[in-house]
Amino acid sequence: MQQLNKNDTMPRSDWSNREQGAALRREVEQLFSDDRVALFLDIDGTLLDVALTPLTVHVPLGLAELLETLSMRLSGAMAIITGRPIAEADKLLQPWKFAAAGVHGGEMRMSATGTIQTLTPAFDPELQSNLKTIADAMPGVVLEDKGAGIAMHYRLVPNLRDPLFATLEALIQKYPGQLAICGGRKVVEVLPVGFSKGRALRKLASLPQFAKRIPVMIGDDISDIDAFHAAEASGGYGMKVAGENFSESEASFTGPRDVLAWLEKQRQHV
Numbered sequence: 001m002q003q004l005n006k007n008d009t010m011p012r013s014d015w016s017n018r019e020q021g022a023a024l025r026r027e028v029e030q031l032f033s034d035d036r037v038a039l040f041l042d043i044d045g046t047l048l049d050v051a052l053t054p055l056t057v058h059v060p061l062g063l064a065e066l067l068e069t070l071s072m073r074l075s076g077a078m079a080i081i082t083g084r085p086i087a088e089a090d091k092l093l094q095p096w097k098f099a100a101a102g103v104h105g106g107e108m109r110m111s112a113t114g115t116i117q118t119l120t121p122a123f124d125p126e127l128q129s130n131l132k133t134i135a136d137a138m139p140g141v142v143l144e145d146k147g148a149g150i151a152m153h154y155r156l157v158p159n160l161r162d163p164l165f166a167t168l169e170a171l172i173q174k175y176p177g178q179l180a181i182c183g184g185r186k187v188v189e190v191l192p193v194g195f196s197k198g199r200a201l202r203k204l205a206s207l208p209q210f211a212k213r214i215p216v217m218i219g220d221d222i223s224d225i226d227a228f229h230a231a232e233a234s235g236g237y238g239m240k241v242a243g244e245n246f247s248e249s250e251a252s253f254t255g256p257r258d259v260l261a262w263l264e265k266q267r268q269h270v
């Protein structure tokens with residue numbers, strides 16, 4: 001009896017060897033040639049190298065133009081899905097704007113010319129002040145109030161990861177069913193429950209400019225996995241970028257530089 005290949009039953013983004021990563025690339029390249037792609041891109045660790053703090057990232061010359069041309073050639077079927085607030089993403093990619101989901105879907109902008117909508121309910125002021133107290137008690141932990149969510153960055157003090165998670169887990173217990181914790185690259189975020197990059201991708205993919213195309217999500221972080229699975233559930237693709245979360249052997253890309261070189265090639269094909 002033929003043994004069932006476990007890859008027949010698991011999401012393609014859970015595949016874990018180099019050959020499969022390369023096969024994904026070839027399949028998606030074909031979709032670009034056929035002009036069938038709806039492209040969803042994370043920013044940090046995917047388009048940009050991760051920096052010590054979110055404000056010190058380096059934006060390669062020509063990145064914004066590359067994205068703008070790709071978006072135009074895909075007839076607007078390109079969106080940013082990031083943990084950053086959309087206004088911050090806009091600053092990094094100026095002068096261009098794109099359809100976007102920020103703060104893991106807590107904010108959305110349905111088209112490049114649309115307005116930014118905050119979808120999450122306002123945070124309890126007491127919770128905000130408790131989070132500030134926690135950050136103050138852990139020197140090196142940087143609190144970032146994103147409006148739709150609150151992030152605690154511990155890149156400067158990675159040894160504080162476990163106590164930080166434990167403290168935040170205990171805190172959200174006081175808000176049963178209301179709050180969730182979302183871990184990322186040297187960051188942990190407190191968000192209202194129900195918001196995720198997967199939900200954001202589903203919402204964006206249902207818009208007219210994305211519909212009838214095949215969703216392709218490229219990301220490097222644990223929070224992107226949900227979006228990979230959302231893309232795959234619609235017959236699309238999740239493409240991993242190697243870094244702190246995914247090894248080179250399981251990823252489709254070795255890092256942001258590889259992603260940009262590949263997108264540059266696709267731009268010439270569509």
Ligand SMILES: [Mg+2]
Nearest residue numbers: 042044045221
């Ligand atoms: Mg990322």
